[in-house]
Amino acid sequence: MLDVFNVNALGALRVTEAFVPLVMNSASKMIANISSEAGSIGQNKRSSWFAYCMSKAALNMGSSLVHNGLKEAGGHVLLIHPGWVQTFMRGELDVAAELTPTESAGKIIGLIRERIGQSPGDVPAFIDVYGNSMPW
Numbered sequence: 586m587l588d589v590f591n592v593n594a595l596g597a598l599r600v601t602e603a604f605v606p607l608v609m610n611s612a613s614k615m616i617a618n619i620s621s622e623a624g625s626i627g628q629n630k631r632s633s634w635f636a637y638c639m640s641k642a643a644l645n646m647g648s649s650l651v652h653n654g655l656k657e658a659g660g661h662v663l664l665i666h667p668g669w670v671q672t673f674m675r676g677e678l679d680v681a682a683e684l685t686p687t688e689s690a691g692k693i694i695g696l697i698r699e700r701i702g703q704s705p706g707d708v709p710a711f712i713d714v715y716g717n718s719m720p721w
């Protein structure tokens with residue numbers, strides 16, 4: 586569990602810390618983190634997957650803290666659930682998943698581009714790959 590937390594929650598925070606001076610000097614001032622529906626407490630139906638779900642909920646909170654620290658200077662954080670994607674994340678290729686990595690990545694890039702130039706919201710946007718708001 587600590588390994589998963591270290592990668593999913595702390596890894597994103599380490600990358601943020603390293604890049605935030607460059608991001609805040611950029612036109613977009615945006616950080617986009619790949620979260621998951623599994624990190625949503627509000628819509629949780631699972632009773633297992635403790636490491637993954639807890640690590641993504643921690644990523645969401647870390648992103649909220651970073652967003653609050655940057656928003657007055659025009660910086661913002663976007664949290665995206667990439668959909669159910671055909672990858673090896675669960676150990677073997679998830680052929681039943683609804684999106685290919687190319688499809689998911691294309692939609693994610695579109696969502697990021699749409700938001701460039703927008704003012705930061707009071708809270709970070711937590712959206713799915715179709716642009717729908719996700720419950721925290």
Ligand SMILES: NC(=O)c1ccc[n+]([C@@H]2O[C@H](COP(=O)([O-])OP(=O)(O)OC[C@H]3O[C@@H](n4cnc5c(N)ncnc54)[C@H](OP(=O)(O)O)[C@@H]3O)[C@@H](O)[C@H]2O)c1
Pocket residue numbers: 592596619620621622666667668669670671672673674675682
């Ligand atoms: N697939 C889904 O249905 C789904 C759903 C919701 C959210 N997500 C999220 O989408 C993101 C991408 O997942 P994916 O499905 O594309 O999984 P994936 O194919 O298993 O890719 C995971 C990526 O993370 C990298 N990685 C793993 N451990 C790392 C470490 N210790 N340090 C640095 N990089 C590390 C891997 O690098 P290497 O290639 O070098 O091993 C790989 O590029 C993840 O954040 C996942 O939680 C996926």
